[in-house]
Amino acid sequence: MTTPPSQTPEPSVHIDPYERGWIIAAIVMLVVFALAVAVASYSLGIQLPSPEARVDPNTISSTGPFANPGLRELAPGRYEAYILAIGQGWYFNPREITVPAGSEVTFYITSPDVQHGFKLEGTNVNMMIVPGQVSSLTRRFDEPGEYNWVCHEYCGTGHAAMYGTLIVTP
């Protein structure tokens, strides 16, 4: 004997009030975090580095702009910095660059050998340096001072010696 359709109980999911409260709190937290990231990205202009170009790691040191790495002035107050992260001697080439305050610097960095990192202290310039790929970020430097950069991807026994300095003059 079957139950008449009119008497079939409605399917329901029982959620404990405490569990429901925690689910709501977790969702609210994730939404707030996502909104904060969106504000930082679209309103405050904090962006992730982009892969600028693909290059051949075997020829990068002898052809193109990385054959003569360093600072290039595009216009007053606008610079490009081509930097090679070299794991076979554990150093950045160049190790030091100098720009006047108020300059906008675009960093182009790659490696001919192994994976490295590039973190400019006190800023959000923070990139992974992958052989075969040019990483790029642009930042404006208004405050004079010395900004040290370090390799933050372990790249071998001389990893700790991989550092450099950006000097912003008044």
Place this chain on the structure above:
Amino acid sequence: MAPEQKPDHEEEHFKPRGTVLIMVLFFFTIVALWGYVYLIMVSQGANTP
């Protein structure tokens, strides 16, 4: 000897205060740590790809 059964109404009114306290502490810890790192990132200024 079978274990003593508690009346249903006791389970219905059970309040997990300790668990709620731990979860609230967890919630505020996550929010505080996340917010601290977020403010550091914001204070370091803008950059563009």
